[in-house]
Amino acid sequence: MSLDDVLILNAVSKAYGGRASMIEKAFGRRPKGLQAVREVSFTIRKGEVMGLVGESGCGKSTIARMAAGLLAPTGGEIGRNAAMREQMIFQDPFSSLNPRWRVRDIVAEPIRTHRLRPKKAIDERVAELLRQVGLSPEDGAKFPQAFSGGQRQRISIARALAGEPDFLILDEPTSALDVSVQAQILDLLRGFQAELHLTSLFITHNLPVVRLMADRIGVVYLGELVELAPTETIFHRPRHPYTRLLIDAAPDLDATDRSLHPIPGDLPDPSDPPSGCVFRTRCPFANERCAAERPELRTVETGQVRCHYDLDLSQRAAA
Amino acid sequence: MSEPVLKVRDLSVVLERNGRDFPVLDGVTFDIAPGEVLGLVGESGAGKSMTGIAIIDLLVPPLRRTSGTIALSGERLDQLSAKRMRRVRGKRIGFVFQDPMTSLNPVLSIGRQLTDTMRRHLPLTRGEARERAIAWLTRVGLANPPRVFAAAPHELSGGQRQRIVIALALCAEPDLLIADEPTTALDVSVQAHMLTLLRELHEETGTAMMLITHDLGVIAKMADRVAVFYAGRVIETAPTGRLIGAPLHPYTAGLMQATPAPDADGAMRVRAIPGAMPGIGALPPGCAFHPRCERAQAICREERPPLADAGGHDAACYFPLVEEVVS
Amino acid sequence: MRGLAEAFRGRPGPIVAATLIVLLVVYAFVLPLVTADPFSMSGMSILDAFSPPIWMDGGQATMPFGADDQGRNLITAMAYGLRTSIMVGAISVVIGLVIGGALGLVAGFVGGRTDAIIMRLADVQLAYPALLLAMVIDGIATAILGRGRSNEMAIAIVIVSIGIAFWVQYARTIRSSVMVERDQDYVAAARVTGRSNTAILIQHILPNVMAPVLVIATINLGIAIITEATLSFLGIGIPPTYPSLGSLIRNGNNFLQSGEWWISVFPCLLLVALVVAVNVLGDHLRDHFNPKIRGRT
Ligand SMILES: Nc1ncnc2c1ncn2[C@@H]1O[C@H](COP(=O)(O)OP(=O)(O)OP(=O)(O)O)[C@@H](O)[C@H]1O
Ligand SMILES: Nc1ncnc2c1ncn2[C@@H]1O[C@H](COP(=O)(O)OP(=O)(O)OP(=O)(O)O)[C@@H](O)[C@H]1O
Ligand SMILES: [Mg+2]
Ligand SMILES: [Mg+2]
Numbered sequence: 030m031s032l033d034d035v036l037i038l039n040a041v042s043k044a045y046g047g048r049a050s051m052i053e054k055a056f057g058r059r060p061k062g063l064q065a066v067r068e069v070s071f072t073i074r075k076g077e078v079m080g081l082v083g084e085s086g087c088g089k090s091t092i093a094r095m096a097a098g099l100l101a102p103t104g105g106e107i108g109r110n111a112a113m114r115e116q117m118i119f120q121d122p123f124s125s126l127n128p129r130w131r132v133r134d135i136v137a138e139p140i141r142t143h144r145l146r147p148k149k150a151i152d153e154r155v156a157e158l159l160r161q162v163g164l165s166p167e168d169g170a171k172f173p174q175a176f177s178g179g180q181r182q183r184i185s186i187a188r189a190l191a192g193e194p195d196f197l198i199l200d201e202p203t204s205a206l207d208v209s210v211q212a213q214i215l216d217l218l219r220g221f222q223a224e225l226h227l228t229s230l231f232i233t234h235n236l237p238v239v240r241l242m243a244d245r246i247g248v249v250y251l252g253e254l255v256e257l258a259p260t261e262t263i264f265h266r267p268r269h270p271y272t273r274l275l276i277d278a279a280p281d282l283d284a285t286d287r288s289l290h291p292i293p294g295d296l297p298d299p300s301d302p303p304s305g306c307v308f309r310t311r312c313p314f315a316n317e318r319c320a321a322e323r324p325e326l327r328t329v330e331t332g333q334v335r336c337h338y339d340l341d342l343s344q345r346a347a348a
Numbered sequence: 349m350s351e352p353v354l355k356v357r358d359l360s361v362v363l364e365r366n367g368r369d370f371p372v373l374d375g376v377t378f379d380i381a382p383g384e385v386l387g388l389v390g391e392s393g394a395g396k397s398m399t400g401i402a403i404i405d406l407l408v409p410p411l412r413r414t415s416g417t418i419a420l421s422g423e424r425l426d427q428l429s430a431k432r433m434r435r436v437r438g439k440r441i442g443f444v445f446q447d448p449m450t451s452l453n454p455v456l457s458i459g460r461q462l463t464d465t466m467r468r469h470l471p472l473t474r475g476e477a478r479e480r481a482i483a484w485l486t487r488v489g490l491a492n493p494p495r496v497f498a499a500a501p502h503e504l505s506g507g508q509r510q511r512i513v514i515a516l517a518l519c520a521e522p523d524l525l526i527a528d529e530p531t532t533a534l535d536v537s538v539q540a541h542m543l544t545l546l547r548e549l550h551e552e553t554g555t556a557m558m559l560i561t562h563d564l565g566v567i568a569k570m571a572d573r574v575a576v577f578y579a580g581r582v583i584e585t586a587p588t589g590r591l592i593g594a595p596l597h598p599y600t601a602g603l604m605q606a607t608p609a610p611d612a613d614g615a616m617r618v619r620a621i622p623g624a625m626p627g628i629g630a631l632p633p634g635c636a637f638h639p640r641c642e643r644a645q646a647i648c649r650e651e652r653p654p655l656a657d658a659g660g661h662d663a664a665c666y667f668p669l670v671e672e673v674v675s
Numbered sequence: 676m677r678g679l680a681e682a683f684r685g686r687p688g689p690i691v692a693a694t695l696i697v698l699l700v701v702y703a704f705v706l707p708l709v710t711a712d713p714f715s716m717s718g719m720s721i722l723d724a725f726s727p728p729i730w731m732d733g734g735q736a737t738m739p740f741g742a743d744d745q746g747r748n749l750i751t752a753m754a755y756g757l758r759t760s761i762m763v764g765a766i767s768v769v770i771g772l773v774i775g776g777a778l779g780l781v782a783g784f785v786g787g788r789t790d791a792i793i794m795r796l797a798d799v800q801l802a803y804p805a806l807l808l809a810m811v812i813d814g815i816a817t818a819i820l821g822r823g824r825s826n827e828m829a830i831a832i833v834i835v836s837i838g839i840a841f842w843v844q845y846a847r848t849i850r851s852s853v854m855v856e857r858d859q860d861y862v863a864a865a866r867v868t869g870r871s872n873t874a875i876l877i878q879h880i881l882p883n884v885m886a887p888v889l890v891i892a893t894i895n896l897g898i899a900i901i902t903e904a905t906l907s908f909l910g911i912g913i914p915p916t917y918p919s920l921g922s923l924i925r926n927g928n929n930f931l932q933s934g935e936w937w938i939s940v941f942p943c944l945l946l947v948a949l950v951v952a953v954n955v956l957g958d959h960l961r962d963h964f965n966p967k968i969r970g971r972t
Contacts, residue, residue, distance in 0.1 A: 098867070099863050115867050124861065130882075138868060138870070198867075
């Protein structure tokens with residue numbers, strides 16, 4: 030682990046519900062678990078924002094929770110500095126703040142836990158943080174219920190900044206907000222990013238948002254990391270067919286071209302993934318090899334891709 | 349021009365709190381032409397859903413309609429008895445809600461819900477209803493319709509449920525479909541499927557549609573015309589291309605800039621509108637948007653701008669952005 | 676506390692119940708301060724034995740509810756008895772709450788084998804009625820400590836028996852709330868921040884699981900008081916030489932046949948009034964805080 034590496038995931042896997050029941054044990058059967066994350070590897074370097082995108086249920090939150098140390102992987106290993114301070118911002122602005130705590134205590138918690146300020150300076154620091162996220166110090170005396178979803182996300186951000194984290198994990202921080210409030214939160218986060226050079230993992234299913242926020246992007250499909258590359262490479266020269274289709278699926282603001290580009294087919298049952306390449310059931314380029322052989326994660330130029338072929342996907346596929 | 353499918357004039361709704369009335373909708377006016385898709389867009393709390401609910405007369409106290417006429421194909425809905433209104437709902441106006449679970453009965457099979465709905469509104473025998481239900485399940489793109497027919501809602505995925513809600517809303521062949529954020533809870537991929545489905549069905553049946561969303565991308569792809577809502581008022585309406593290409597109201601422009609998108613040289617940009625929309629009972633005098641508006645002048649703080657009629661592209665603003673006409 | 680005023684607005688039943696409880700508590704705790712203990716030698720006068728209530732022939736103004744066989748003024752005796760009953764009920768509820776609360780917190784938070792053991796224990800206990808259980812515990816304590824025990828010891832045993840008999844309900848309720856709360860994101864946020872499990876459990880989760888348990892505690896207060904009265908009535912709880920509503924009723928019961936009905940009927944009515952008031956209040960609080968009936972936010 031080099032000095033600049035904040036977090037290393039090495040072939041990390043997570044299976045849910047793998048414990049055998051009494052009956053299964055009696056019959057010597059292995060339980061059918063759900064492989065939520067399979068052999069995911071990446072490294073987050075100091076000062077960078079790494080993005081993760083993918084459809085609902087592909088395992089993004091599971092990866093985030095393992096990165097945060099909230100969940101133990103069932104395979105592979107996670108390397109992190111033991112003394113590292115982490116913070117996390119969650120999607121649901123309603124469940125992520127303790128309803129029985131006053132805002133000032135919520136924001137002060139990381140400061141007190143890590144003894145980041147002398148006792149007397151804590152109030153001052155909390156007031157400063159509240160101002161920085163666009164709230165007023167008087168708001169500190171209120172309970173979270175008094176705030177809207179957007180304001181609650183601001184409180185979450187204040188709490189995260191209060192911990193002066195070496196590593197910040199954001200799991201869909203704006204997915205529950207409308208466009209206008211989302212823009213305010215993204216603005217705020219970008220401001221802090223520029224100012225504090227935070228190292229972070231930014232998770233979302235919204236491609237324009239991750240393009241705005243991340244330096245590098247990992248694309249996840251059915252628990253596998255299928256592509257990983259610098260942000261502009263992902264958008265200009267994607268190498269995995271899934272990345273291409275995902276980019277095309279999001280409706281842009283162009284009202285002259287009204288075509289829609291849904292990804293063909295349905296998401297397979299995650300407890301029964303396809304053989305070989307997980308994406309082959311929906312891939313326009315799939316052939317027998319894809320069904321038979323699981324592609325390796327190959328390094329290509331600045332990125333990595335899990336596909337047998339070198340496809341030119343820089344243009345949107347003709348519908 | 350033929351008679352609009354839906355004609356809403358001066359619709360106002362108030363919220364009663366401690367004996368006082370606070371405006372929730374204020375003078376909402378718009379038309380939907382036959383076969384047209386009208387998009388309603390605006391921030392959370394702007395009154396989009398409330399407009400849909402007021403049209404189908406499902407307001408419950410403390411909410412109350414205080415003025416306005418609503419006409420469906422020329423028939424005044426606001427004058428109908430509660431009993432006649434019940435027949436309009438479901439039969440002549442179909443509704444798709446954001447959360448598919450609220451429109452599905454958790455204990456009845458999908459097939460039962462579809463056939464019940466159809467037989468309530470259309471003269472069909474049990475067998476005919478069943479046949480049509482299976483046909484609808486096929487039409488909304490569900491694999492293995494007979495299995496889905498027998499399934500309970502909880503056995504299906506979110507995307508599958510949303511397809512069924514769309515089938516339920518359309519199976520009685522309504523004149524108008526109101527879709528309230530039909531894709532907001534879904535991820536990009538399922539959203540694209542759902543929008544494709546809505547578009548196909550719209551093209552097939554020619555049903556006029558009112559599409560509620562806060563996503564301008566959805567508007568750009570789906571709507572023929574757009575009404576922008578702010579604090580319970582319509583502040584701009586225009587054909588989609590003109591609205592997106594050259595918005596007149598600073599709020600509309602602000603909403604567009606708040607949507608992260610690449611600009612001309614490919615760099616991503618996002619620009620937030622400062623401040624927040626005023627809540628119910630906290631409306632400022634004059635233009636409701638003036639506290640957040642860079643262009644605001646003295647008059648904006650004093651007088652409320654009317655929705656100026658400027659040939660199909662109207663904005664309620666004293667200092668609209670200049671329209672750089674493309675066509 | 677913020678919701679408390681709102682919880683009563685426009686509800687006459689609970690308001691009457693709450694007022695009655697306050698009055699009874701004042702009665703039970705103030706009167707004994709200014710009167711002699713009717714269960715001590717100085718507090719009874721044998722001359723007044725069987726004095727009837729004030730409105731009957733021979734009734735005395737100083738004894739509005741009459742006197743018992745030992746000449747104890749019933750209005751004072753009942754205040755002493757009520758005081759014991761309320762204290763036994765309240766302390767036993769607190770004991771049950773502490774035991775059940777701690778076990779429920781641990782079971783819900785730790786899960787796994789610990790949870791399984793605690794909950795099986797609860798299942799076993801639930802197979803026996805609380806009254807029976809209290810009798811058994813009382814019996815065991817008596818067997819160990821011997822018969823010649825003091826009043827204080829007897830009371831302590833009753834309190835503990837009732838407390839233990841009721842822990843299961845608290846444990847189950849807390850456990851299920853904890854299982855909901857521990858998966859909330861605010862708990863995850865505290866974990867990521869580096870808080871210890873104990874800190875998370877006490878500072879974050881506990882305040883969020885208390886409301887439903889406090890409601891149950893109110894309802895159980897009524898049951899605990901009845902249980903104490905029943906035990907005392909059966910002669911295995913508080914000795915007849917010590918005032919409690921149960922022992923008063925038991926004593927009065929001996930004279931029901933001979934016409935001195937007031938000795939048992941008034942303590943009985945007092946017990947009913949207290950328990951009904953507590954239950955009305957408990958039911959109301961339960962409905963008020965029930966998330967299924969009312970939104971949580
Ligand atoms: N505690 C759990 N027990 C069993 N399965 C789980 C659990 N949590 C998640 N899963 C499953 O693991 C898979 C990945 O879930 P995860 O929440 O990581 O997805 P996600 O990418 O974050 O999705 P979303 O965009 O909906 O948040 C899903 O199939 C999900 O159903
Ligand atoms: N039952 C109600 N009682 C009181 N206020 C209500 C009620 N329903 C809605 N409102 C208020 O009416 C206003 C308009 O709400 P509406 O649901 O129409 O907003 P919307 O534009 O659909 O927003 P969203 O994008 O969040 O769905 C909001 O300020 C909302 O808080
Ligand atoms: Mg997630
Ligand atoms: Mg709405």
